Amino acid sequence: MQEVVLLLTNFGFYSLKQQRIEIQKLRQGNNLILGFSIGGGIDQDPGQNPFSEDKTDKGIYVTRITPGGPADVAGLMMGDKIMQVNGWDMTMVTHDKARKRLTKKNEDVVRLLVTRKSLEEAVKQSMGGFPRP
Amino acid sequence: MWEGGGRGGVCVCVGSEVYTQCDHPWSLLKGEGAGGAGRQRPICSSHSLAAHSERSRDRHKSRSKDSRSEKSVTINTPPAEPLLGDSAVRGEQVQDDNWGETTTAVTGTSEHSLSQEDIVRITKDLEDSVGLDCRRYFTRTLAVILGLLVFLTPLAFLVLPHLLWPEKLQSCGTACEGLFISVAFKLLILLLAVWALFFRPARAGLPRVFVFRALLAVLVLLFVVSYWLFYGVRILDSQDENYQGIVQYAVSLVDALLFIHYLAIVLLELRQLQPCFSVCVTRSTDGETRHYNLGQLSIQRAALAIIEHYYCDFPVHNPALLSASKSRAAKHLAGLKVYNVDGLAHSQSRAMIAAAARRRDTSHNELYYEEAEHERRVRKRKARLVVAVEEAFTHIKRMQEEEQKKAPGDVMDPREAAQAIFPSMARALQKYLRTTKQQHCHSMESIQQHLAFCITNNMTPKAFLESYLTPGPTLQYSRDHWLARQWTLISEASVTSGLKDGSIFLLKCVDFSLVVTSKKIPYIQMSEEYIDPKSHKFVLRLQSETSV
Numbered sequence: 001m002q003e004v005v006l007l008l009t010n011f012g013f014y015s016l017k018q019q020r021i022e023i024q025k026l027r028q029g030n031n032l033i034l035g036f037s038i039g040g041g042i043d044q045d046p047g048q049n050p051f052s053e054d055k056t057d058k059g060i061y062v063t064r065i066t067p068g069g070p071a072d073v074a075g076l077m078m079g080d081k082i083m084q085v086n087g088w089d090m091t092m093v094t095h096d097k098a099r100k101r102l103t104k105k106n107e108d109v110v111r112l113l114v115t116r117k118s119l120e121e122a123v124k125q126s127m128g129g130f131p132r133p
Numbered sequence: 134m135w136e137g138g139g140r141g142g143v144c145v146c147v148g149s150e151v152y153t154q155c156d157h158p159w160s161l162l163k164g165e166g167a168g169g170a171g172r173q174r175p176i177c178s179s180h181s182l183a184a185h186s187e188r189s190r191d192r193h194k195s196r197s198k199d200s201r202s203e204k205s206v207t208i209n210t211p212p213a214e215p216l217l218g219d220s221a222v223r224g225e226q227v228q229d230d231n232w233g234e235t236t237t238a239v240t241g242t243s244e245h246s247l248s249q250e251d252i253v254r255i256t257k258d259l260e261d262s263v264g265l266d267c268r269r270y271f272t273r274t275l276a277v278i279l280g281l282l283v284f285l286t287p288l289a290f291l292v293l294p295h296l297l298w299p300e301k302l303q304s305c306g307t308a309c310e311g312l313f314i315s316v317a318f319k320l321l322i323l324l325l326a327v328w329a330l331f332f333r334p335a336r337a338g339l340p341r342v343f344v345f346r347a348l349l350a351v352l353v354l355l356f357v358v359s360y361w362l363f364y365g366v367r368i369l370d371s372q373d374e375n376y377q378g379i380v381q382y383a384v385s386l387v388d389a390l391l392f393i394h395y396l397a398i399v400l401l402e403l404r405q406l407q408p409c410f411s412v413c414v415t416r417s418t419d420g421e422t423r424h425y426n427l428g429q430l431s432i433q434r435a436a437l438a439i440i441e442h443y444y445c446d447f448p449v450h451n452p453a454l455l456s457a458s459k460s461r462a463a464k465h466l467a468g469l470k471v472y473n474v475d476g477l478a479h480s481q482s483r484a485m486i487a488a489a490a491r492r493r494d495t496s497h498n499e500l501y502y503e504e505a506e507h508e509r510r511v512r513k514r515k516a517r518l519v520v521a522v523e524e525a526f527t528h529i530k531r532m533q534e535e536e537q538k539k540a541p542g543d544v545m546d547p548r549e550a551a552q553a554i555f556p557s558m559a560r561a562l563q564k565y566l567r568t569t570k571q572q573h574c575h576s577m578e579s580i581q582q583h584l585a586f587c588i589t590n591n592m593t594p595k596a597f598l599e600s601y602l603t604p605g606p607t608l609q610y611s612r613d614h615w616l617a618r619q620w621t622l623i624s625e626a627s628v629t630s631g632l633k634d635g636s637i638f639l640l641k642c643v644d645f646s647l648v649v650t651s652k653k654i655p656y657i658q659m660s661e662e663y664i665d666p667k668s669h670k671f672v673l674r675l676q677s678e679t680s681v
Binding site for chain 1: 678
């Protein structure tokens with residue numbers, strides 16, 4: 001399930017792990033909240049995204065996690081790039097569309113496919129010699 | 134009034150030796166040598182005794198310091214002492230002189246001495262000037278004859294019928310007389326135009342004939358001859374009575390001549406105005422390069438334009454600055470001795486190249502430190518010079534009109550004022566010029582003249598110094614520096630052919646040569662793009678963060 005993509009960048013030896021995260025929405029009053037904030041989108045300025053290593057990447061990134069919220073509990077981390085939400089592709093959507101896909105009122109659970117940059121994993125694996133399946 | 138002058142201000146130079154290298158009379162003067170350096174002299178000291186004792190002290194010092202290569206160690210003796218054969222002229226010939234410290238008089242031999250170079254140059258000038266003058270006069274007389282022919286022809290056309298068959302001629306009506314006025318004015322305009330275009334003082338003597346002018350002259354000649362032929366056959370022979378027709382014929386001749394003059398303007402003046410070539414001119418001795426834009430010219434005319442630009446733009450050629458690199462080159466060659474063992478032809482040069490490549494050579498180090506040292510020395514001397522000049526300028530003041538009437542005593546004209554303040558800055562200036570190796574470019578007379586000029590025009594010390602701090606264009610200096618008025622054009626292509634892309638030619642003069650390469654200015658293809666002023670629209674760069 002975890003695919004490891006080894007990426008050599010100028011700044012370090014990162015790997016991108018894809019993870020599947022399932023978040024249960026929390027009901028707060030009239031709203032269903034997920035407990036994180038997103039940034040990015042094809043209508044936004046990609047150069048100001050602090051989490052992407054490619055500054056032309058217009059994908060949706062997780063910019064803040066409410067501690068103790070549903071996303072935090074589910075294991076979502078700041079800086080994750082959201083690739084899919086419930087099967088819908090999120091790499092080429094506007095910011096507003098992304099927000100709408102995440103906050104559908106008739107869904108209780110969102111299943112996200114995220115990509116995470118992980119430096120420690122890569123170092124451990126290069127020292128170990130073999131990528132973990 | 135001289136700094137450290139002789140007895141009671143009388144300046145005499147004794148113990149002369151004729152130096153044949155320098156042209157300047159004051160170069161024969163000798164003065165205090167290196168020993169006097171670094172000591173502040175009082176300005177305008179006119180007391181000979183004090184000066185004299187100072188000098189004798191300096192004399193001893195100077196004898197011990199004669200190892201400094203750039204100063205001569207000669208002694209200026211006052212008249213009471215005998216002429217010295219032992220005046221210590223050590224080492225090399227004096228290139229520069231101590232006019233900063235000494236006298237103004239000149240011995241008899243100096244004014245009439247000629248150096249070997251001068252003699253060569255004079256004979257060369259004489260030989261060439263005779264040939265060139267002949268050619269110039271020849272072309273001038275041809276031009277004058279052609280001009281006279283052209284001007285007198287219409288008049289002859291008008292007058293001849295009256296002389297040859299006056300009875301048969303029809304009388305001139307109104308229209309015909311009106312044409313007289315037109316002929317008169319057109320001839321006047323033609324006269325002025327020809328004078329403006331052709332009768333200007335010749336700028337130069339070019340090696341080959343000026344092709345366009347020659348063509349135009351031939352055209353005019355053919356034209357006039359054909360008109361005469363027609364006139365002779367149809368009018369003179371048949372003795373035509375229609376005078377109006379003859380007048381109209383003369384008018385048509387003058388009109389055609391005006392059109393030929395228009396053609397001359399276009400060919401000679403207008404065609405080369407539009408820049409077509411960019412030429413790069415490099416001086417062979419020190420690499421000074423300039424770029425100029427020229428139009429479509431023949432090579433000889435382009436060379437003429439380049440030489441005129443050279444005199445205005447290039448800093449003066451100073452051979453003293455090249456001696457350092459020559460000595461370095463000599464040192465490189467002198468280091469190795471090659472023995473030819475095998476008897477092969479080019480093994481010697483190859484061996485030298487190989488050895489030079491392997492040798493651990495520290496000459497770059499020497500060069501670096503030498504240049505740094507020189508730079509420092511120049512800056513120090515410059516600082517001293519600036520201070521000395523500024524101080525000197527404070528000693529005189531321009532007198533106002535009212536004061537002139539009140540105090541008639543000790544009033545000086547600019548030349549005297551310059552001579553008065555010159556001694557206080559002379560030493561510093563001379564030392565600076567020696568350090569920057571410009572001392573042969575400026576004679577004392579020229580410096581005093583320049584100083585008088587600056588004083589007259591209320592210039593500041595900085596303005597006065599400007600011409601000594603940077604080497605100016607050749608025209609700024611005295612005639613000696615442009616003795617090279619004989620230039621040789623060396624070109625593989627014919628000199629009357631036009632400039633082309635990539636044409637190279639040389640302009641050689643006695644001391645150096647100018648290498649000229651030309652490149653065509655490319656054809657520029659421009660297209661337009663229209664921008665609607667209303668199409669400038671902007672959006673904010675969004676960076677929103679939404680919490681879900």
